[in-house]
Amino acid sequence: MSHFNAAMSARARQVIALYPEPRSALLPLCHLAQEQDGWLRPEAMDEIAALLGVTAAEVRGTATFYDMLHTEPVGKYVVAVCTNIACVLSGGAEMLEHAEERLGVRVGSTTEDGLFTLEESECLADCDFPPCVQVNHRFVRTTTPEQFDRLVDELAAGGHAEEIPPHGTLVRVRRSGGLRVDRADIARERAGAEERWG
Amino acid sequence: MAVSMPTKIVTARLEHPDSHTLARYLATGGYEGLRKALTMTPAQVAAEVDAASLLGRGGAGFPAGRKWSMLKKDPVTYLVVNGDESEPATFKDHLLLERDPHQILEGVIISAYALQVTQAFIYIRGEFALGLERMEEAVNDAYREGALGKDIFSSGFSLDVVVHPGAGAYICGEETALLESLEGKRGFPRIKPPYFPAVIGLYGQPTVVNNVETMANIPWIVRNGGAAFAAMGEGRSTGTRLFALSGHVNRPGPYEIEMVKTTFRDLIYAPELGGGVREGRDLKAFIPGGVSSPWFGPDQVDLPLGQDEVAQAGSMLGSGSVVVMDSTTCVVRASWRITKFFFRESCGQCTPCREGSGWLERILYRIEHGGGREQDLDLLLDVCDNISPGVQWPPQQTTICVLGPSIPPSIAAGLKLFRDEFLVHIKEGGCPFD
Ligand SMILES: Cc1cc2nc3c(=O)[nH]c(=O)nc-3n(C[C@H](O)[C@H](O)[C@H](O)COP(=O)(O)O)c2cc1C
Ligand code: SF4
Ligand code: FES
Numbered sequence: 001m002s003h004f005n006a007a008m009s010a011r012a013r014q015v016i017a018l019y020p021e022p023r024s025a026l027l028p029l030c031h032l033a034q035e036q037d038g039w040l041r042p043e044a045m046d047e048i049a050a051l052l053g054v055t056a057a058e059v060r061g062t063a064t065f066y067d068m069l070h071t072e073p074v075g076k077y078v079v080a081v082c083t084n085i086a087c088v089l090s091g092g093a094e095m096l097e098h099a100e101e102r103l104g105v106r107v108g109s110t111t112e113d114g115l116f117t118l119e120e121s122e123c124l125a126d127c128d129f130p131p132c133v134q135v136n137h138r139f140v141r142t143t144t145p146e147q148f149d150r151l152v153d154e155l156a157a158g159g160h161a162e163e164i165p166p167h168g169t170l171v172r173v174r175r176s177g178g179l180r181v182d183r184a185d186i187a188r189e190r191a192g193a194e195e196r197w198g
Numbered sequence: 199m200a201v202s203m204p205t206k207i208v209t210a211r212l213e214h215p216d217s218h219t220l221a222r223y224l225a226t227g228g229y230e231g232l233r234k235a236l237t238m239t240p241a242q243v244a245a246e247v248d249a250a251s252l253l254g255r256g257g258a259g260f261p262a263g264r265k266w267s268m269l270k271k272d273p274v275t276y277l278v279v280n281g282d283e284s285e286p287a288t289f290k291d292h293l294l295l296e297r298d299p300h301q302i303l304e305g306v307i308i309s310a311y312a313l314q315v316t317q318a319f320i321y322i323r324g325e326f327a328l329g330l331e332r333m334e335e336a337v338n339d340a341y342r343e344g345a346l347g348k349d350i351f352s353s354g355f356s357l358d359v360v361v362h363p364g365a366g367a368y369i370c371g372e373e374t375a376l377l378e379s380l381e382g383k384r385g386f387p388r389i390k391p392p393y394f395p396a397v398i399g400l401y402g403q404p405t406v407v408n409n410v411e412t413m414a415n416i417p418w419i420v421r422n423g424g425a426a427f428a429a430m431g432e433g434r435s436t437g438t439r440l441f442a443l444s445g446h447v448n449r450p451g452p453y454e455i456e457m458v459k460t461t462f463r464d465l466i467y468a469p470e471l472g473g474g475v476r477e478g479r480d481l482k483a484f485i486p487g488g489v490s491s492p493w494f495g496p497d498q499v500d501l502p503l504g505q506d507e508v509a510q511a512g513s514m515l516g517s518g519s520v521v522v523m524d525s526t527t528c529v530v531r532a533s534w535r536i537t538k539f540f541f542r543e544s545c546g547q548c549t550p551c552r553e554g555s556g557w558l559e560r561i562l563y564r565i566e567h568g569g570g571r572e573q574d575l576d577l578l579l580d581v582c583d584n585i586s587p588g589v590q591w592p593p594q595q596t597t598i599c600v601l602g603p604s605i606p607p608s609i610a611a612g613l614k615l616f617r618d619e620f621l622v623h624i625k626e627g628g629c630p631f632d
Contacts, residue, residue, distance in 0.1 A: 018360045021382075021401060023381060023382035024362075024380055024381055024382050026382030026383075027362070027363060027365045027379065028362065028363060062382065062383055063365075065367060065384040066324075066365035066366050067365070069365050069366070084286045085286050085287055085445075085521055085535055085536055086286065086287040086445055086450075088531070088532075089444075089445045089446055090445075090446075122286065122543065123284060123285070123288070123539075124325055125288060125289040125291070125325075125326070126289055126292065127286075127450065128442070128444060128451045128452065137324070137325050137326075137327040138328065170324065170327055171327070173334040173335045175334055175337065175338065176341065177341075180341055180347035181316065181347060181356045185348060186317065186356070186358075189314075189355075189356055190274060190316060192314075
């Protein structure tokens with residue numbers, strides 16, 4: 001039994017076909033697994049391993065290196081508050097404290113209703129809107145405690161569904177089709193290049 | 199104070215709200231550079247980029263033309279674009295990815311043609327969900343337009359581009375870690391030599407790695423000629439550059455300015471740029487080129503924004519991010535936060551970096567929070583010396599990559615410029631700014 005549903009399986013195969021070597025699809029497939037399940041379940045890692053021809057330990061060992069891949073369940077909304085240098089000069093630490101109070105959880109934990117996970121993040125490259133807050137890796141640009149509270153209320157009430165999909169969904173634009181240049185074309189181009197170099 | 203606002207190269211289109219769409223791109227000269235390049239030989243295209251003297255915009259400032267000429271000739275070569283932008287306070291690639299993905303893509307296609315590469319990868323930081331979506335959309339559009347794929351614009355040249363999402367790890371911006379990550383592994387930097395990407399890169403094949411902003415300059419250079427680009431700026435620092443200004447300024451933001459012709463003072467104070475230090479306060483210090491660069495005090499504010507000019511003054515332009523700290527800034531807290539970042543992001547392969555970053559973080563934390571001891575200042579420098587011998591600029595390297603040696607500069611600069619402030623923390627048993 002496949003853990004990926006039919007649509008995800010099809011997408012996974014398409015992604016693998018984009019790369020010269022299957023293993024390159026490891027991170028993209030982990031993102032797909034999170035899109036399906038909200039986090040990276042052990043069954044998903046097993047399946048990714050089988051699809052790529054590596055061991056489950058290799059998938060897990062790689063995935064745990066990366067901050068965005070969660071091998072434990074997280075909330076529907078992962079709220080990240082940046083406290084790196086530009087943000088800390090403009091209230092980043094205070095915003096994080098406020099977020100802890102408002103959500104009633106410490107950094108790294110999830111609210112009891114399973115809606116919000118709070119994270120302290122490093123620079124998110126949006127330092128001209130400090131302190132920077134992301135929800136599910138979308139820049140929300142709430143820079144005051146009041147704006148933050150309003151956003152939390154709206155999310156809890158099911159708002160912003162359009163811009164902020166549940167945790168795990170990263171890229172909603174599908175690549176239209178696999179590679180357009182087939183291997184024979186590539187081989188021909190390369191042979192040509194060799195000639196040009198003499 | 200009037201600053202000369204240059205011809206916009208990489209941000210020209212951003213005045214349009216739909217700057218990311220193919221329609222807007224085509225209406226504003228889009229893919230004309232590619233059409234022109236395809237009428238030239240690959241060598242001629244490369245020669246224009248060389249003549250432009252375009253310095254890489256990713257941090258190290260290596261000339262793109264020279265890097266291209268070092269690519270080992272081999273039937274299988276790759277072009278990989280670095281869109282991992284995670285250097286603290288750097289936010290220019292983020293802007294370009296979201297607001298003008300086609301410009302980057304056109305740069306990639308032209309570069310691939312010049313390098314005779316048939317497969318290119320654009321590695322984008324995973325936290326840039328919108329940037330990833332916009333670039334994926336741009337790639338789809340470019341295939342439909344015939345600007346990508348088989349037999350591009352009937353030229354006989356074919357190229358595939360894959361948009362690859364990262365998954366949250368600063369170290370993957372380091373080019374060899376990025377290649378490991380693209381191969382589906384942990385982002386562990388490779389040992390150089392022998393793993394110089396131009397010789398042994400992606401899947402062991404020769405590979406060019408260039409930054410997103412570097413790519414974004416290419417269409418303009420091909421359209422207008424390398425000489426026109428080199429006519430802007432001065433010396434080795436040609437063209438314009440996108441600087442990310444943040445911290446205690448009235449108008450933080452990304453600003454495209456002509457290299458060397460503009461000073462840090464202009465950037466921070468000019469009304470059309472930074473607009474001055476917030477609430478009219480005094481400038482205490484500024485970070486000229488990302489958190490790996492030694493800080494400058496107010497006496498350096500008249501330095502021009504040029505690669506060699508800043509290097510001669512003992513720091514670097516690095517990733518093009520300038521952080522302004524006003525008189526209310528606690529430098530101990532600032533250097534603690536920067537060090538904490540490195541501690542979190544060290545990949546852990548090298549002992550001095552992995553352990554040293556944690557020691558430094560804990561010492562700085564205790565000074566900031568009232569537990570500092572008189573000997574701590576020597577201890578800080580001693581640990582720094584173990585990470586990067588001599589604690590000098592530019593830093594010595596004993597580790598696999600330069601993340602390790604990037605840790606001491608902010609601490610050393612803080613201690614050099616503001617030793618008294620560290621001592622007050624220790625003597626008063628706490629932070630005087632709290
Ligand atoms: C720790 C570390 C992080 C880096 N992060 C980035 C990054 O996020 N983006 C980038 O373009 N270059 C980054 N670099 C520089 C790259 O290794 C490489 O020099 C650059 O991508 C080359 O592109 P360029 O020649 O066009 O500048 C980083 C380097 C180090 C050592
Ligand atoms: S210097 Fe630090 S980040 Fe670089 S390879 Fe060594 S441990 Fe990893
Ligand atoms: S420092 Fe917070 S987003 Fe850059």
